[in-house]
Amino acid sequence: MVRRRLVLALLACALAVQAGGLTGTAQAKCGQKRTAAPARRADVARPPLVIGDSVLYDAVPGLARLGFEANGMICRRMDQGLAILRSRAKRRILPRLVVLELGANGTVTSAQVDEALALIGPRGKLVLLTPTDTDRPKGADAIVMRLAALRTPTRVRVLEWAALTLTHPEWMAKDGVHLHDQAGIAGLIALIAQSTSSAPPPPPPTTGGLPAP
Numbered sequence: 001m002v003r004r005r006l007v008l009a010l011l012a013c014a015l016a017v018q019a020g021g022l023t024g025t026a027q028a029k030c031g032q033k034r035t036a037a038p039a040r041r042a043d044v045a046r047p048p049l050v051i052g053d054s055v056l057y058d059a060v061p062g063l064a065r066l067g068f069e070a071n072g073m074i075c076r077r078m079d080q081g082l083a084i085l086r087s088r089a090k091r092r093i094l095p096r097l098v099v100l101e102l103g104a105n106g107t108v109t110s111a112q113v114d115e116a117l118a119l120i121g122p123r124g125k126l127v128l129l130t131p132t133d134t135d136r137p138k139g140a141d142a143i144v145m146r147l148a149a150l151r152t153p154t155r156v157r158v159l160e161w162a163a164l165t166l167t168h169p170e171w172m173a174k175d176g177v178h179l180h181d182q183a184g185i186a187g188l189i190a191l192i193a194q195s196t197s198s199a200p201p202p203p204p205p206t207t208g209g210l211p212a213p
Contacts, residue, residue, distance in 0.1 A: 025054045025178060030075035032057075036064035046093065050192060051081045052101030055132065058179060062189045067196075069095075077106040085119040096124050099195050101161070101188075103131030104177050108141040113148040117155060127195040129161040132177045136162035159191050 028034075034057050038047050047069045050056065056072035063070040071084065081102045088094045098120050102108065108131075116126055128149075130142040142162060149156040164187070165172050171184030179185055 025057050025074060028054070028057060028074045031073065033071065033073045034058075034060045035069075035071045036060045037069040038064050038067045046095035048097035048099060048196060049088075049095050050099040050101065051084055052076065052099075052129075053104055055104060055178060055188065056101045059185050059188050059192070062185065063192060066189065066193055068099075068192070072101075075105050076102060078102045078108050078112050079106070082112060082115055082119070085116060089119045089121075094120055094124065096120075097127065097195065098124065099127040099129070099192055101129040101131075101192070103129075103141040103145075104133050108144050110144050110148060113144065113156070117148075117152065125155055125157065127157045127159060127192075129159050129191070130163065132162050132165050132172070136176070137166065157195065159194060161188070161191060164191060 047067055050063055050068050050070040052059075052070070052072045053076040054072070054074045056070065057074060058072075060070040060072045073080070078100070081100055085094065085098065098116070100116065108128075113126070113128070117124070120126060128145040130137055130145060131139070133139050133141060136142070137160060139162075142158075145156075145158045149158045165176075165184075168184070168187060171180055171187050172178070173180045179188065
């Protein structure tokens with residue numbers, strides 16, 4: 001059943017990507033943003049929010065078509081993502097589910113993860129994607145994320161994006177960080193779509209990635 005849902009999500013993502021008319025990050029510069037949100041419905045609460053960097057940039061339109069509000073910015077750091085959460089928390093417009101695709105620009109600290117949890121509130125859930133940095137998927141950022149999930153498993157979920165890209169090198173650009181084509185965009189969207197599922201996420205890599213207890 002889980003596999004079937006994933007296949008259906010991939011098909012939906014491929015259609016969304018094709019319909020999105022994506023221009024690609026190659027034409028964008030640091031600080032350039034792309035945002036999109038699903039059509040408002042009176043019977044639906046605030047849609048889940050996805051905040052990311054240049055990796056997310058091209059996936060924004062497709063995510064909106066799947067019901068997410070998405071915000072991608074070239075060169076965005078984790079502290080800049082937290083600034084968005086602070087602003088929305090102050091205006092009381094944060095949804096129950098927040099997805100952060102951040103970490104390729106600068107580091108991710110446990111204090112930052114704790115702040116994100118405090119901002120979304122005790123009833124909120126935080127989803128973190130391991131970044132495709134040069135140490136993927138065993139980098140320090142990924143370790144911080146997994147430890148946060150171990151501390152608060154009911155509130156933090158980690159999606160192993162870095163490990164997934166290693167099994168699909170055709171998705172990635174030569175730098176190993178950014179997406180190469182529409183197949184990569186669809187793969188990222190399909191993984192993020194799992195954040196709304198009650199099924200457990202794939203396990204982290206078994207070699208490295210977490211310090212020994």
